[in-house]
Amino acid sequence: MKRKSALAAAATAALALVLSACGGGGGGTTQPAQSASGAAAQPVANAALTEVFNPSTKKGGTLKAAHSADWDSLDPGDTYYGYSFNFGRFYWRTLTMYKPGPGPDGNTVIPDLAESLGEPSDEGKTWTYKIKPGLKYEDGTPIGAKDVAYAVARTFDKETFPHGPSYLNELLDWPKDFKGVYKTPDVDYKSAVEATDDTTVVFHLKKPFASMDYIVQMPMTAPVPKDKDTGAKYREKIISSGPYKFETNEIGKKFALVRNDQWDPATDPNRPALPDRIEVQLNVNADDLDNQLISGDIHLDIPGTGLQPAALGKVLPDPALKARTDNPTIPRLWYISVIPDNPPLDNVDCRKAVMYAADRVANQTAYGGEVAGGEIATNVMPPPIVGQEKFDTYPSEGNKGDTTKAKEALTACGQPNGFSTTMTFRADRPREKALAEAMEQALSKVGIKLTLKGFPASSYFSDYAGNTAYVKKNGIGLATHGWGSDWPDGYGFMQAIVDSRTIRDAGNYNLSVKSDKVDGLIDQASGELDTTARNKLWVDVDKAVMEDASLLPVVWAKALLLRGQGVTNVAYNEGQSMYDYIMLGVE
Amino acid sequence: MTAPLDVSGSASEAQPEVVLTGAGQAVQGRSLTGIAWMRLRRDKVALTGGITVLLLVLVAVFATPIIALFGHPPLEFHQDMIDSSTLLPKGDFGGMGSEYLLGVEPVNGRDIFSRIVAGAGISLLIGFLATLVSVLIGTVMGVVAGYFGGWVDQVIGRLMDVFLAFPLLVFAIALAGVVPDKGFGLEGNGLRIAMLIFIIGFFSWPSIGRIVRGQTLSLREREFVDAARSLGARNGYILFREILPNLIAPILVYATLLIPANILFEAALSFLGVGINPPTPTWGGMLSEAVRFYTLPHFVIFPGLAIFVTVLAFNLFGDGLRDAFDPRAH
């Protein structure tokens, strides 16, 4: 099995090499990271983007990881962070998973618990998954189809599990009187999800949906034994279905995983499970975390969003350290919502003035520069999204902004001398603060006066920028924002941030795009079954948003990741937009 | 909890009576202020502090011409000074030189010298006005408690205890986070500054209040008050004509010592990210950015130095003032 996955990785690596030029992997060489003889790998920048760096099948050792904050929850039914989906696969298995390893293949889904990908029937309204035989939990009890069905049903209770994705709540045909497995234990939920026998899970959807295989790779389908389920307290004592189980778990401080001897590698060709032990420290100071990663005291930075500025100044000028970095473009857009709720920004020409006046280079620098921040974004969808097209509706020389065009637009909207408005940002995010300052500078050149206001990230969308009443009452015109996709296609990336029908009173993520044209195109794209045509339609959505001038793209994010010292089998996985955690080993 | 914040305030407040009873007694022959002024002039250290304070005030008042002469506008970006991948200033010492006296900030290349000069105004403004607020509240509360005594004194004493037990910083942060953007006819940074003045002043009045209460208690028993009372003077007359004038000296001294504490408080709030809104420069805010770039000495040192010099100058001057009004400690 191990050899097989290594071979597969090698094959993808070869393919990836060809594709990396358009994959937006960033600068740097594409030399092989390892000599054929298998001697110690020579670190080269971006080596883990296209192939497995320092490949190894050696088992043993302790993988030490750290996190500068904390998980939302370790419970597979109550978590919604990319790193959590990535890391969780150490202790959970789901019906499908992203193909481990580097290169564009990482965007495809392959079966995990399931024998094969889902079987759609009833025109995509019913999805059937056959799970493998012989699967066991850490306590030796068998994992059956009913455990998966139960796990899915338990996540329905958003009162108990408010953090996780709600896709399945909305897609599946839940019974009217079902309030969750705890409040209504007697209601049969088989109209939504059922185990028709020991190995068959069937999902019943309200309407046809093509991307079900992407949905069930999310941890809502990780099996949970009903008799061990403790609701909101399950996060403290999780029953593992993956190669590792919890040894200790001190919420908010640290936890340790050890081998799960009931996990059968024969059922799982995708997890090499190299380390004997995995230790995770939580709430570590971000700068110290970087220092420890550089020195080799820890192997892995869990959030996988890249180095802090202080470390950047240390790593980039040092060739030896720089050789240990990877600089991928991730499917995330940092942007500014240009909110049409208050005059004069309700006029599209005034919004266009903002588009032209913005200094994209200054914005990029504010957001971390070309290495740690990202590539200057000219439209909504980032390059890693399947079918993305790059275009520029508001070009300017050297991307420094076009004051002439901005002034023309101001005249067109009846504000030739500019206007005043307020821009919000998340006060605990220094990059967003810098971005707001850069915008204030750039817009002042055409007479648009910005007042900047920082708010805590925890209530940014609930109370401030994402709260329609607040935005109207306080005349908010611009708001910093960022979005990453759950899966790499147009729907996965754009629907939540540009569909005006998702807007409600508070907690909005779409702050500004309120266009009938965009909504119409979204419906057209979602209903289109042909992939090529569908991708084309999503590009049209992108263009319509840019013409609406209600979203000012800043950067398509890049992260400067540092490979830990003595870590083997390192590869950047596009599906996870991070290193593929389950592949890692230690020397 | 907030180590640096309470220090100057609580240190001086701990023994008000001991130090300040001189205020009333010294009224013999020469006026108290005359003697104090004479003493102050002899105290070189205090004078240095005083002159520094004066200079700082001048810098704050004439910030705009100073910046025009020696620096660049404090909000202006100079990204040509910045390395586009590391975001650090190009050149040695953070870009220091004749063009940028104290170097430039990372990321946006703003002139650190200009930002420090511009930050002086905010620090001093908030320091002075917040002290004014605490002096006003503290004097009223202290005089009322000390003069009327009884249950009034009890209630106000309790109130001061509550305030002293408050985890101030927690409250200030929480409050600063939830205050709306418009109100009291102000908006934007105007409201923000007003709010900070209010929060800082409101939370530090008990230190003045205690001193004033103690002074009032002892003044109430003095012969001249008794005399006034026996002549049929009303409470209002006694309070305003007899007691308050005698309180001015100690209040002045402790106000001078409270200003630096309040400047530190403002810096701490800005440091924790709940101070003035960007891009307006503040010293505490500059320091909090410097944390992310701790490898850049110039970025850390200069705002820290600015806070240090200002606070030290006020402390020196306030100390001298106290010594001058207090014959025994000299």
Added chain:
Amino acid sequence: MLIVISMVTFGIFFVVPQWAGSTPEALASRYVGRAATPETVHLVAERLGFNDPIVVQYGRFLKGIFVGAEYDYGAGVEQCPAPCLGYSFISGQPVWPDLLDRMPVTFSLAIGAALLWVVFGVSVGVLSALRRGSFFDRLSMGTALAGVSLPIFFTGMVSLVVFSYGLGWTPPGGAWTDLTENPAQWAYNLLLPWITLAFLFAATYARLTRAGMLETMGEDYIRTARAKGLREREVVVKHGLRAALTPILTLFGIDFGLLIGGAILTETTYTLPGLGQFAILAIRNQDLPQVMGVVLFAAGFVVVASFVVDLLYAVVDPRVRLS
């Protein structure tokens, strides 16, 4: 008094947002995952009781403290015995054990620093007073004045840059080992925060001791003691210092009480996992039960500390009798 403080805290987090136009649903949407549906937000608002009048919510909080509460975790109900400060809105963890858990860190920080600053501050103060006007007096008082004028987030940062990242003598910020685990490591990790914190306080204490000593040493009973033929050292320590200690004790009570309530700036600068860091995180996350818990906890310490100080007065100052 604690009730007043708890009411004010509660008000800040519930009433002020309502002035700003917030609704229960908006409050609840702070505590859900990204892109949550309106139903989710509604359920969470119900679960956290945001739809009840504020008095009811506050009453529930008080009830938790005095008689305990119940926590419904979906698959069952857990008893949270009094004093129950509730469960975090975010992590779902009970607040009280979390506070107890973080107390050793803050306590270690405070104890060590307090020991240093009292010893150094008082002895420097006494020496300065005895050698008034000497070079030592000027030097130490100058240093002391500089000490009170430096913000700890500045000295802390500089000390970390120089001693930890530069010279490598001390561990980086965030290092913490339990005393019971390894006492040497415990002390080594806390050395830098102790010294920085103590420097700040020692300055105040030295100034205060000096002033107090100067005053008491001029009193009649000291002259009497000297006249009795007591040795100078005895006069200084037994008579002079003892009386001078009273104001220091008052200050110490307040300082120490406030410090164990959470040394916010010190813990932020050195990223120590104590109560101060807990408070900052709780505020950042707007996790009301945690904020309430840590504020009450902190205020409680001040109350206890000032009570202890009152008791100690009788011991230290012969002029004070407990009535």
